[in-house]
Amino acid sequence: MYNIQVQTAALCMVLVVLFFSVIQKNLMLRGRKIFYLLIATTVVTLILDIASVIAISESRRLGEWLVILVCKAYIVALVAGSFVGLIYSAEEYFLGHVKRHTRVFYIVTFAIAVAGIVVLPIHYVQKGRIVYTYGPACLVTYVFAIFYIISTISTCFVYSERISAKRRKAILVWQGIWIYFAIVQFVRQDLLLVSLAMALGVVILYSELENSEAFIDRSTGVFSSHALMEYMQDLFEQGIFFSSMDIFMQYRSHGLDLATERQIHLAMVRMLKRYQPALIFRGSSSSFTMIFLSREEQNCAFEEIRQEFNDMISLPDGREIPMKLNYIIYPDSTLASSADDAFEFRNYFMSELDKKDVIVVDKIAVSRVREYQDIREMITYALDHDRLEIYYQPIYNIADQSFTSAEALVRIRDRNGRLVPPTLFIPIAEENGMILRIGEYVYRSVCQCIRDQKPQRYGLHYIEVNLSVAQCEQEDLADQFHRIALDYDIDPKMINLEITETAGSSATKTLLANMRKLKSLGFTFSLDDFGTGRSNLDYISEMPASIVKFDRSFTLGYFYNEKTRFLMNGVIKMIRDMGLSIVSEGVETREQYDTMTGLGVNYIQGYFFSRPIPEREFLAFIKKYSETPWIVEPEEK
Incomplete structure (x- = not known):
């Protein structure tokens, strides 16, 4: 009886896999086509393995030349199986990404292997059920099969970042089985297991990677x-x-x-x-x-x-x-x-x-996406390479006629050294979550400035730091900010946190809990962008803030919109009656300054006094006007 039971069972396994693979709905991806090539190679190898066992067993009747032909065809198929296994394992890189000379190298090695098997002699032995081949042709087979197996395993590690963990695991298990069965067959020549390793590989790859049901x-x-x-x-x-x-x-x-x-x-x-x-x-x-x-x-x-x-x-x-x-x-x-x-x-x-x-x-739409991607990449680069810069805009205290506070504003310097306005990158940073890193960077920079430069010696009472919506949604916001303030050994009273209406409305419960805790620690709050939303009156009454900041559009609207003028007159009285202070943003002219002052606002922020300036210039600015106050005299009528 021929020693072909294992090969026959393996052939049945592969044919079953082929049957289910064909009847399934599939996309015929390139990897799928190579998988079918691997199945075909495995089927041919198993058939030739069975044929070689029968040929050796019947060598007296068939003739030596036919036995050698079948045996050589079988070991060529073995080498082909290991070569196709390499292509399948790294199909994306072998057929697409690797350099052309690498592909040529492997193809040439396969051609050399086939030529060596064809040219070199092969011998066979039969001792009862034990049949096997040996000789130079078999040695070539072992050398090149091992070479392709090692190349396959190496590919899984070299391209580990690009090959999924599931794919890498399936391929390594398959190659491990192949190596193990080859060793067993070398020790026990009556166990013909190498072809079975190929069949088990097909089953593993199908169940883990090529089963179309997952698609x-x-x-x-x-x-x-x-x-x-x-x-x-x-x-x-x-x-x-x-x-x-x-x-x-x-x-x-x-x-x-x-x-x-x-x-x-x-x-x-x-x-x-x-x-x-x-x-x-x-x-x-x-x-x-x-x-x-x-x-x-x-x-x-x-x-x-x-x-x-x-x-x-x-x-x-x-x-x-x-x-x-x-x-x-x-x-x-x-x-x-x-x-x-x-x-x-x-x-x-x-x-x-x-x-x-x-x-x-279309092309125009894609250019918008590309611009978005470029800005996103620029933000990432700026965060990773410390290219964020903090600018400060002084805020004028009308009653004291001095600069007693400032707002910290973030800027990004691109790879060419140009400053990028926040209107370009802040919305994108908010959308993809990078605003959290930016927010922490700004806060830490302000804390460091307060600790190292001590701007309070020039009459500064606090510096305003903007809080984003994402920051306001963090349940541990208060703990974070308190810990950072302790790290820099600064008084929390030197920090005023600006909350926008959008932030307040999107995370009210979490935000209020954080605000109450931060206020108890000494932090103060401003309500920013007043005049840009629809529910400002509600959120003023809810938030434990001491300052309301009129948005630039609200300030300028007073001068060209009658409805805004009536609204501002009433709102100022209401806010003042609540015991809150008011900052008017966007003041650029003497007329605007006089008007806002006459309406009863407490602070003026805008280009009339200063645009946002770097830290060094800001310190020089407040030092100068602490020694020689900027007194805005009433204009003569």
Whole structure:
């Protein structure tokens, strides 16, 4: 009886994997194609392994030349299996990223291995059930198979940051099994296990990496968002042009149950499937993405969907659900460089869907995203390389006729040394969370300035530090600020924290708890941007602040808007009656100064006295006017 039981079982295993792999819905990514090549190589290797065992056992009847031919074909297949394993393990880099000479090197080594096996002699032995081959051709096989296995393992570590942990683990387990079985077969020649190692590798790779079920959205039966990312990246790496369309569903009915939502999704899928040959992906709980390999197909599908859909979707049970569709269209994939790039475009423009039904991501739109990305990168670089600078704008105390406070303002200096205005980078920093690092940097810088420069000796009572919305949402804000003040050994009374209405309304409960704790420690508060919101009166009464700051737009509005003039007259009286002080921002002229002073504000901030200036200039400024006060004399009439 032939010693082929293990190989036969292994062949059955691989054929079962092939069967389920073929019948599954899949995207035929480049890696998937290489996986099929690996299956084919494994099947051929197992068949040749079985054939070689039979040929050696029947060598007297078949003739030596045929036995040697079959045996050499088998060991060539073994080397091919290890070579294809290397390509599969590093397909993204072997076929895309590595230099051309590296690819040529491995191809040449494979050609040398095949040539060596073909040219060099091979011998075979049969002792009952024990059959095996040996000789120079077999030695070449071992050398090159081990070389490819080591290269595969090395690739997993060299590219560890780019290869997912799951993929790396599956490949290393497979290669480990291969090495272990090779050692066992070398010691026990009656156990023919090397081919089984290839078969087990196919099973492991299929179950862990190539099972298409992981790419299918179980609720709708279309491809998942993970599949979308993989498919788009595959198209980018192969340089295949495509267009895409994201479709977002907005229900006009509230309180839909999960079963109804699933029916809506299925009805949407049925509608989208009419537009072949587009591939459909589930983007999120309420969106789908269609990928087209032709811009014309995408344009036609978009027009037909818009004509067919009439703000209502019909369900199988006869119900009609009112719904609105929004679209983000990417007509040209060459505008992005990768799947991550394309997804960033999508995320950027999703925030604009409440204003527009259709957004086309063209060159102009992409330039906006690029500018956003550049600013975000600039912020990161500035934070990592200490390129933030703190400017101070003096605030004039009308009663004392001196500069008794200042506002700390952050600036960024770009790589070319130019100052970037905060209106460009603050909104982006707030959006992506970097505002927390910026806020802490500003606060620490102010604390250091107070400790090292002691501006209070020039009559400064406090410095104002802006708090962002994100900072106000931190439950440990009070503890953080108190700890930093202790680190720099400064009196908390030297810090006045500015709270905007937006910050106050988004985290009122958390913010109020922090404010109460900070106030008990000696910190004071200002309510910033008064006049820009709609609920200022409520939040003035709720917040334990001592100062209200009129926004620049509110200050200037007094001079050209009659309604603003009447409103300011009443608000000033109300705030003063509450025992709060008022800062008027944006004062630039003598007329504005006189008017605000006459209305009863307490402090003036603006270019009339000084623009924001660097720390050294600021210290010189307040020192100068502490020695020679800046007294604004009444103008002669």
